[in-house]
Amino acid sequence: MVTRTVLAASLPGESWPVWLALLVPLTAAVMLGVGSRTRDGIGRRAALAISVGAATLALVGVVGTALAHQTVDQPWAPALGIRLHLALDGLSWPPALVACLASLAAALVVGRDDGNDADGNEAGLHALHLLLLEASLVTLMARDVLLLVIALAGVVLPVWAIAFDRSAGQREDRRRTASRVSGSLGSGVVLATAGALVLTSAAGTSSLDRFSAGLVGAPRSEVLAGTVLITLATVLLVPLVPGHTWWTGLVAAAPAATRVIVAGGVLPLGGYLAARLLALPVIHAAGVGPWLAAVAALTMAWAGLAAFAQPNLARLLALAGMVHGAGAVLGVAAGGRLGVQAGALALAVAGLVGTTAFTVLAALERSWGTTRVDHTREALRLGQPRLGRLVVGGLAAVGAVPGTVAFWPVVWGGLALLSEGRRAWWTWPLGVGFAVGLVMLLAVAVRVISLVWASGWTVAMDPTSTVELPRPVPDASGALRWAALLLVSAVIVLGLLPGPLARIADAAATAVLGGA
């Protein structure tokens, strides 16, 4: 009877976009994972085709789900009251779309040199990336709090596996990186699960549709305990200081493609968790918001300052990503409709900017063979003009330069902090942290553009010189160039369209706070 009910409810019917978005990446991941372990393995082109195909179909599924407002709602673990309730709303569809784009970009970035060990092939890495996409999409689609945290836990194993098996360095280095990643992400997930359990117990339901109403009148101590746990999880998952070491360590060692999918598909999940739960008025009233906002502002200032002196572009972009992520959390923690709008917009934008920046970095790394800027090389504007333009565009977005999409969340965030009724004493130091972080990001972008685009050795050197110059490196080309170009174009075009962004932000706030 139970089996028949579940099977009947599982038939695709009109909800096919939801199933397309969820089943295709999972199936492709299993195919690639199993195939990579067979004797002959899966060829490079076949693995790429499967991975790109799966990410594209997932993208189609996400768009279809969002446009047609498709929903799946059926019992999943009835004994626990968990339902397989999946849908996309104003808050979740932008990061879901970005996750699919990140997966697509990551598939194109995967290369022979990306930590593919002797006995494996690229199919295994594609499989792990698709598992990350799967976990990300289920987390974003879940309309049940417990299902959300269970799906969120799905990111731990693939990220650990990549850090352990595919990252750079000796065995001990890889082990250390993997331990740090699994420890931090695992702790974040455990805290999120515990917080979700406490809050669902207080609310009497795990359904997001009834969650806010259920928490009204719940014991304050339980709401506070759940809020503190979710806040701690947010610090580890976004990440904010001091829970950020796993992210900077992973970025320094992980394959270029993994940086792309983690930046676009995994990091936004921490901010999403905060926006989905901590922004609820009942939870916000618990009073933890100012503390989280303070940590976020501190993160913005610290990461911005640390990024300025960073010679490794991968680490630099990791720190810049922390500034963007912390900006999203700051908006959410500030509370109110304007704060949630700013936070939600920053959440999606941080993912898109992270995806773009790391895709461009992958193209740069493929040309240079390193992510460090402190080596002798030709100026990009002279030797690799196509790559140079991509780098300038990507860094402009990272620096939240006006005219790029990253500029608007900054405006919104500033307005949220300065808005009427929000002039509590604690907003001023937060404003300082916010401003320092953003100014430093702009400075970082300008510095790096001048270092890699404008400076370097020139071909006009003395032809009689005996100094051996590095061999010329190729300009960006192929699918990776087009992917990077598409993403850079997107961050610029969206930056010129504040109207649609305003509608996205408003829809997100409505999804969290209701129409009021």
Place this chain on the structure above:
Amino acid sequence: MSDLLAIGPAALPALAAVLVLLVDALVPGARSRLAVLAVAAAGLAGGLGLALVRTAQGGWRQALPGPGGVSLWVTGPLASGLVLVVLVAAVLAVALAVPERDARWTARPGPALALLLAVVAGAVTAICAGDLITLTVGAVLTVLPCVALVGLRRGERALAATLALLSTAVTALAALVLGVAVWYAATGSLLLAAAPGAEHRPLHVLGFALVLVGLAFMASAVPGHDWTSPAFLGAPAPVLVLLTVVPRAAVVGSALALLPSLDYLGLGPVNVIAVVALAGLLLGNAMALRQIECSRLLAWVSVAQSGWMLLPLAGGPLAGGPQSAEVLLVVTLALASVITVLGGLALAGEVSLRRLTLPGLRGLARRAPVLGTVLSAGALTLAGLPPLTVGMVAKVAAVQPVLQQPGRWWVAVGAVVGFALGVGVTIRWLRFLWDRPTASSSGVEPMPLTRPVPRVHLVVAILLAGLLAAASLAPQLVLGLVGIG
């Protein structure tokens, strides 16, 4: 309604145990092995068939009428599910015994099979007991054959394991019997359904605590966990499957029958369960983090899982039964898959199970992808880490009833720490399995697989991993099969 068929799942294995001994004594030579295997399989199949029918029927059944019209044998939907778990575990144990190279299983498997069937009969009796005497008989019948099964193996380590098991067993059974006596003194009745007199509350709680200590031993729960590590080091894979699953199912079944009669005492007595559960999952996981030998690691993981299994019962006398059974089922599937793979590897490497170490299994997932994947699936389920979501569903199930009681934050905090430690244990395990198959920094070479892994082990392992995967996609599909949830 009295239903004698309800006792079939215990009676048929018991009858088969006697027949196995008779056949073993009367049938000479090589034919004896096949004959006893056939009789044992028939006994288990009969019991399994009846249990499946009972599970499909649902509802409550009673048998063996006692004084005052109260039945001594009661099976509800949950008890039927637990009986099914016991019988399936026994079938798995018999299947794994077929390729076992130990002479006790291959040359003359009669005594071992008879003991195995006795354990099954005892566990089913304990699960369905309607009174304390039947429960005690069931417990004794479960425990003592387990001791004998571990002792069947020759060698110093087996002897040490048997002695450890026996000494703890005797102490625990003594506590159980004393608890039954105190319970009787407090309530004036041995029936589990009898309402006790309110004036003897402290005595009633004492009786309950003593019974719990007796049962804690069977479930490897702290403080009755002492036997686990030596027994796991001394037992072959089929016995390990039995030891990890059957006594636990008996304990959950007994606890479900005992707790409702404590309802009038409020949350006091279940605080004892909360402490026992937390101690188990914290100590078990903390110790498992340090183990190198697979058997010891498995033993401590098993202690931790007992804690998870008991945790839902800390939600109150009338809460947490289905959740506890759910955790038991998931843990059973996961531990059975791990033991099946380790048993197969021991046979393929021509070593005993206790000689398997984590450094020896380095790179297993690359050398033997199927076995490595199944082992990883089992480990992930035990930790509660997706993509096998069923493990995490079980953890949520374990904590949910506790959180529904006010003032139980300390249990939740302990559970969170235990969860984090469990994730650490599994990640450490996976690190060895998915590493490159080269010598470790200390020079330990990966264990060579000199022979192919027995087909039975491969089939059972894949089947169990498939069940875990199915349960992860749709938990209700699998849990509903055994009437749980």
